[in-house]
Amino acid sequence: MAIGRSPHRDLVKSAYIAWDREDWAEAGRLLEQAVRAAPDQRGSERLWFDAALAYKFLRDWPKAYELGREAAARSRRGAEDPAFWNLGIAATALRDWATARDCWAGYGLDLPPGTGEITADLGPTCVRIDTRDGQEVVWAVRLCPARARVISVPFDPGRRFGEIVLHDGAPNGERVAGGRTHPVFDELLLFESSPTATLAATVTARTGDDLRAAAEAFQLAGFGAEPLDSADVLCRCCSEGTREVADRFGAGEQQLLVAAPEERAVRLLDAWAAADPAARSWRDLHPAT
Known part of the structure; x- marks a missing residue:
């Protein structure tokens, strides 16, 4: 991080030393102390932004919001300035929808018009x-x-x-x-939170397509289903990289995780098995652990 011109240069230097060791509480405190002494001098927008960012890392949303407003007030609208995005996150965390909407517009996004909570389908x-x-x-x-x-x-x-x-x-x-x-x-x-707990059932499928049909039945009903065997355990490096993924539906007896009220899950599994009794069966629906 660059050290801006400040009457408290030592404070700023100490703040970025704390930043480098990811001591966000100390970095945020020192940056705020320094920038409030000269809130509008050249380069202050960077200090406001980083102070707000430190509190975002701490998940201290009221403080990230407070300092983020100062950063956004000193940033150019419509230029994809990240100050608007970070303030938008903090405003969303606090459910301040008017500020959040203004931040997305300030960043340069074109969202559906409206007021209040944003519930668009952005893919x-x-x-x-x-x-x-x-x-x-x-x-x-x-x-x-x-x-x-x-x-x-x-x-x-x-x-x-x-x-x-x-x-x-x-x-x-x-x-x-x-x-x-x-x-x-x-x-x-x-x-x-979601009211839909995860259930597990033991299913038997003659083919992978039979198991796929079970998952699709839950999806078409507005719920979810995942074969437990499809889980991938990745190291951090692989998880944070680019990875090709595909549906994995195998044959045989296995655990199927389903997300639906128990009564609906039973009906969906019964209908799935009844469509081809020789190839499909299920038993032992219970809360997943």
């Missing part, structure tokens, strides 16, 4: 969510530039199909599916 993406044992990449649909709804079934039952997550603005990896490349965004927080 599929991937989100790296936090789990009990680490992290997991799931498929999602973007609702706004900073939020996405999970549309695959997480393998960790502590996370759920249908959750809405707040995610970062900079992609951290890519997934290639069907010839299309999708960014992977890191989760910042669970924005809205």
Whole structure:
């Protein structure tokens, strides 16, 4: 980070030493102290931005919002200035929809008009969510530039199909599916929980296409299903790189994770098995653990 001109140059220098060791609390405190002493001098917009960014890293949304407003006020609108994006994230975390909408416009995005919460369909993406044992990449649909709804079934039952997550603005990896490349965004927080718990059933499928039919039945009904065997365990380097992915549906007896109310799950599994009883069966539907 460049050190701007400041009457408290030592403060700024100490702030970026703390930054380099990822001591975000100390970096944010020192940057704010320095920039408030000379809020509008040349280069101050960088200090405001970095101070807000440090508090974003801390997930201190009120402070990131407060300092982010100062950074955005000193930034040019319509020029894809990241000050607007970071403030938009903080405003979204605080559910200040008017400020969030203004930030996306200030950045230069053209979103559907309206007021209040943004619930657009901005297409599929991937989100790296936090789990009990680490992290997991799931498929999602973007609702706004900073939020996405999970549309695959997480393998960790502590996370759920249908959750809405707040995610970062900079992609951290890519997934290639069907010839299309999708960014992977890191989760910042669970924005809205889902009532749909994950269930597990033992299914038997004669072919991979039979198992695919089960997953498609849940998807067509607005729910989710994932074969447990399709999980990929990746190192951090691979997860944050570019990776080709494809559906993996195998034959035989296996565990199928489903996201649907239990009664609906039973009906869907019964209908799937009844369509070809010689090739399909299921048993033992229970909460996933």
